[in-house]
Amino acid sequence: MAHATPGVPAAAITILEAMSKPVDLARLAELLPGYGFAFLVTVGDDYRVRTTAITPCFDGTRLDIGPVGAHGRENLSIRTAVTLVWPARDVGEYSLFVDGIAELPADPVGRVLVTPTKALLHRPVFEPGTQRAVGTAHDCVQLKAD
Amino acid sequence: MASNVDFDRLAEKLAGHDYAYLITVDAQNRPHPVPVMPTLDGDTVRIAALGGRRSRANLARSADVTVMWPPPVPGGYTVIVDGTAEVSDAGELASLAIAPSRAVLIRVATPESPGETPCYSDCVDLKLT
Numbered sequence: 001m002a003h004a005t006p007g008v009p010a011a012a013i014t015i016l017e018a019m020s021k022p023v024d025l026a027r028l029a030e031l032l033p034g035y036g037f038a039f040l041v042t043v044g045d046d047y048r049v050r051t052t053a054i055t056p057c058f059d060g061t062r063l064d065i066g067p068v069g070a071h072g073r074e075n076l077s078i079r080t081a082v083t084l085v086w087p088a089r090d091v092g093e094y095s096l097f098v099d100g101i102a103e104l105p106a107d108p109v110g111r112v113l114v115t116p117t118k119a120l121l122h123r124p125v126f127e128p129g130t131q132r133a134v135g136t137a138h139d140c141v142q143l144k145a146d
Numbered sequence: 147m148a149s150n151v152d153f154d155r156l157a158e159k160l161a162g163h164d165y166a167y168l169i170t171v172d173a174q175n176r177p178h179p180v181p182v183m184p185t186l187d188g189d190t191v192r193i194a195a196l197g198g199r200r201s202r203a204n205l206a207r208s209a210d211v212t213v214m215w216p217p218p219v220p221g222g223y224t225v226i227v228d229g230t231a232e233v234s235d236a237g238e239l240a241s242l243a244i245a246p247s248r249a250v251l252i253r254v255a256t257p258e259s260p261g262e263t264p265c266y267s268d269c270v271d272l273k274l275t
Contacts, residue, residue, distance in 0.1 A: 124181050
């Protein structure tokens with residue numbers, strides 16, 4: 001439900017709710033224990049990717065990814081859109097991808113919190129009887145609340 | 147540009163890693179990872195049949211990519227290669243030839259890791275000099 005907030009157009013509230021609504025957070029919470037660590041992927045102003053290995057904790061709403069290093073902080077101070085990748089344990093299993101918005105604390109050793117905006121399970125499709133992935137097809141499941 | 151990547155050590159470190167994620171960047175500067183099965187061929191990382199429409203659209207804008215091989219065993223190192231990609235053609239069977247500019251190994255910092263490292267995670271740069 002969009003609530004009237006002084007100074008904020010109702011359409012903007014609807015858009016914000018639409019962005020945060022689609023992720024099935026309960027399903028995400030069920031799936032996360034099946035994965036080990038994750039990668040935090042941030043992007044700089046130069047369009048270059050920075051990756052670091054992390055062990056996120058999920059409280060049912062936000063992912064606590066712990067303190068982030070200097071390069072990650074630099075990227076997050078410019079762009080808060082991040083992607084988290086939980087690698088599959090085996091090539092034939094699902095990887096878990098979560099896009100989210102990061103909140104960067106002022107304290108450099110403070111914990112960074114990420115609010116999921118999109119969550120996907122993704123695995124390659126193999127040519128029958130081979131380990132050769134079919135580049136043109138993927139098995140992709142979006143974790144949507146509705 | 148001559149690469150400073152130690153390809154012999156990279157080949158050694160990639161043994162046992164069978165799949166990876168190709169990360170491209172979209173027009174809004176957001177990362178886009180997809181699972182891929184790359185091979186290291188001398189000083190080139192090759193990816194066959196890159197079917198993803200979004201990855202191909204991102205590559206048309208920027209050839210800078212990251213390839214990330216997760217560890218085959220828990221607690222192992224992840225291999226990360228940054229490089230410039232050349233796309234064979236624009237179709238669904240497009241293949242990539244990536245010239246690595248940097249290769250690093252990273253893993254999640256543990257209580258045994260040497261404290262507050264500059265890169266936070268436990269990391270090793272695979273460079274020649």
